[in-house]
Amino acid sequence: MTAITGQKDEKRGQTARRRNTLMPSRLTIALFLLPAFLLYTIFMIYPLVQALIFSTFEFNGLVRGAFVGLQNFEQLFTRYPISEQLPRAFVHNVYFFIGTMLIQNTLGLLFAVLLHRPRFGKRFFRVVFTLPYLISPLVVGYLWSLMLNPLFGPVNATLRNLGLGSLARPWLGDPATALPVVILVNAWMWVGFPMLLFGAGLAGIEDDLREAARIDGASNWQIFRWIEFPLLTPVIGIVTVLTFIGNFNAFGIVWALGGVDGTPAGATDVLGLVFFRTAFRGGADAFGLASALAVLMFLFIFTVSVLVQTWFRRLESRMQ
Amino acid sequence: MRALKIPKFTFTGIGTNGLLIVYAAVVLIPMFIVVTNTMRPTREIYREPIGLPSTINFDSYVTAWGEANFSLYFMNSMVITVSSVTLATAAASLAGYILGRYDFRGSRFFSSFFVAGLTLPFRLAIVPLFLLLNSLGLIDNRIGLILVYAATGIPFSVFILSAFFRQLPQELSEAARIDGANEFVIFSRVMLPLVRPALATVAIFQFVPLWNDFFFPLILLRSTDKWTLPVGMTRFFGEFQTDWSTLFAGLVITTLPLVVLFLSATEQIISGLTAGVRK
Structure with missing residues (x-):
């Protein structure tokens, strides 16, 4: 290192020509790019493109059959039971998204605002609130399924000890409470994420304005409502899109809380589980149907993400 | 600014600290219960889901690591x-x-x-x-x-x-x-x-x-x-x-x-x- 830095000054005059004279050969460039390119193209891009093609083919087990046009797509909406499970799971995902926006992201924003101001224990709270994000969604799900167990779960035990035994219930066994519980458990896991994003957004706002x-x-509230909140619009946009993508891809946490079928009675069934069951618990033609479902989910998630982003960008430019 | 019409609303120091501490408890208590319950025999957990271990006992880790194939x-x-x-x-x-x-x-x-x-x-x-x-x-x-x-x-x-x-x-x-x-x-x-x-x-x-x-x-x-x-x-x-x-x-x-x-x-x-x- 010292030898190199020692020569630095002598050679500085040559830097202007670097793009032409020092460009590595094409072979060198190719060799540097090759490992990443191969890995990424073979195991990521190629399967994604193929999913599009497979959605229009008939499958018999692992063997691809004839081209069938849009028949797989039609089957998704006409063949029982998927024709019933798909709309139901979709509605659950929508509730999941709305609930998460209202509970998790509002709390995240509140914590970000409170922790942005100088405060004792700021770092401690920030670390603690981010901690559950590190745990595997599956582990979070199992952890809370034990916590919420009707007989031996600490949650009901606490309620009974507080004399609120009438509130104790089989949280995950009752179709009325199962999905709200999933939303809350998911929020428990992720709340640190919007908090950190909003925190970074708040740190980017000039103190002169405040x-x-x-x-x-x-007052603090007025500063938040009329200065900080409008300036956070781009971050709110990012958080909304990421929440949307995350909720529509939910899998591990719902699996651990409600199993592969979204028990009780499909109350916690979401698109991620329907997709898994269609592909790997279906009949002989499962792969065609699952590919069609993958294409629909991709189109939906992609379109909504783009729309939300455009909407927030317009909101942002209108404010300036 | 229309700000003057907004009713004055400020979090008192106690209120905000209280909220942060309560939520920190919501995060940490389940984790604490998990860790303490690994040291309590299952019979005891069934009888009283929350409680401190009466003895320090790591049998559950031995079972999970060995018998349950976690290793x-x-x-x-x-x-x-x-x-x-x-x-x-x-x-x-x-x-x-x-x-x-x-x-x-x-x-x-x-x-x-x-x-x-x-x-x-x-x-x-x-x-x-x-x-x-x-x-x-x-x-x-x-x-x-x-x-x-x-x-x-x-x-x-x-x-x-x-x-x-x-x-x-x-x-x-x-x-x-x-x-x-x-x-x-x-x-x-x-x-x-x-x-x-x-x-x-x-x-x-x-x-x-x-x-x-x-x-x-x-x-x-x-x-x-x-x-x-x-x-x-x-x-x-x-x-x-x-x-x-x-x-x-x-x-x-x-x-x-x-x-x-x-x-x-x-x-x-x-x-x-x-x-x-x-x-």
């Missing part, structure tokens, strides 16, 4:  | 995750170096080609991926899973590493070149050591989701002796249904490596999570 408002007599 | 799952998870992260980081640093340092014909295309993978819902490609691995004889094979995982790590790693390589001063590589070093030597001896912090970030950010992933091993691995922790967990929760003490120990064993990782690299993880927001 100071000026404070001198004008604005 | 096996743990080793599989470790081998698969570490190999995937190493492979992806090595491949991505080569590509990130050449894309970050040189403007050659096609460099823009390759950059956006790799970055596109950040937004693709890869799991939806599981059917073609399954058939591809099947035709290569890589179903129920740890190498198959490692290759898939490494591929998923490429977009993020290339993106981050090429940005870091781009920032390094040009003079360093020129000096080495004049000393007669070829491109690979410049890369590995001069440039790579300088992006070590970025390599750490990239490695951590691949490690966590791969260690936690349940979807791919569930589908791509069949025999129990190849299972990773999350898949092993599903069988474990069926088999040890009535042995809560061991169930709790299983949760702890699965999560422990990540807690260690988090506590030793908190700043890197938090700054990486917010990388998309800071400009």
Whole structure:
């Protein structure tokens, strides 16, 4: 290292020509790119493109049959039981998304605002609130299924000890409470994520703005409502899109809380589980149907993400 | 500003601190219950779900580690995750170096080609991926899973590493070149050591989701002796249904490596999570 840095000054005059004279040969460039390119193209891009093609073919087990046009797509909406499970799972995903926006992301924003101001134990709270994010979604699900167990679960035990025994119930066994519980457990896991994103957004807002408002007599709430919140619009957009993508891909956490079939009575069934069952618990033609479902899910998630992003960008430009 | 019409609303110090402390309890108490219950016999947990262990007893860990095969799952998870992260980081640093340092014909295309993978819902490609691995004889094979995982790590790693390589001063590589070093030597001896912090970030950010992933091993691995922790967990929760003490120990064993990782690299993880927001 010292030898190299020692020569630095002498050679500085040559830097201007670097693009032409020092460009590595094509072979060198290719060799550097090759490992990443091969891995990524063979195991990621190629299967994604194939999913599109497979959705229009008939399958018999692992063997691809004839081209069938849109028949697989039609089957998704006409063949029982998937024709019933698919719309139900879709609705659950929509509830999941709305619930997460209202509970998890609102809490995340609140924590970000509270922890942005100088405060004792700021770092401690930030670390603690982010901690559950590290745990595997599956482990989080199993952890809470034990916590919420009707007989031996600490949650019901606590309620009974507090004299609120009438509130104790089989949280995950009752179709009325199962999905809300999934939303809450998921929020417990992820709340640190919007908190950190909003926190970074708040840190990017110039303190001069807050100071000026404070001198004008604005309260903390007014500063938040009229200065910080509007300036957070781009971050709210990012959080909304990421929440949407995350919720529509949910798998491990729902599996651990409600099993592969979304028990009780399909109350926690979501698209991720339907997709898995269609592909790997279906009949001989499962792979064609699953590919069609994959294409639909991709189109839906992609379109909505783009729309949400465009909407937030327009909102942002209108404010300027 | 219409602000004057808004009723004055300020959180008192006590109120906000109270809220933060209550939520910290909501996060920490379940974790505390999990850890304390690993040290209590199941009979005791059934009688009183929350309580401090009367004796310090690690039998549940012994049962989970041995009888419930967690030693096996743990080793599989470790081998698969570490190999995937190493492979992806090595491949991505080569590509990130050449894309970050040189403007050659096609460099823009390759950059956006790799970055596109950040937004693709890869799991939806599981059917073609399954058939591809099947035709290569890589179903129920740890190498198959490692290759898939490494591929998923490429977009993020290339993106981050090429940005870091781009920032390094040009003079360093020129000096080495004049000393007669070829491109690979410049890369590995001069440039790579300088992006070590970025390599750490990239490695951590691949490690966590791969260690936690349940979807791919569930589908791509069949025999129990190849299972990773999350898949092993599903069988474990069926088999040890009535042995809560061991169930709790299983949760702890699965999560422990990540807690260690988090506590030793908190700043890197938090700054990486917010990388998309800071400009």
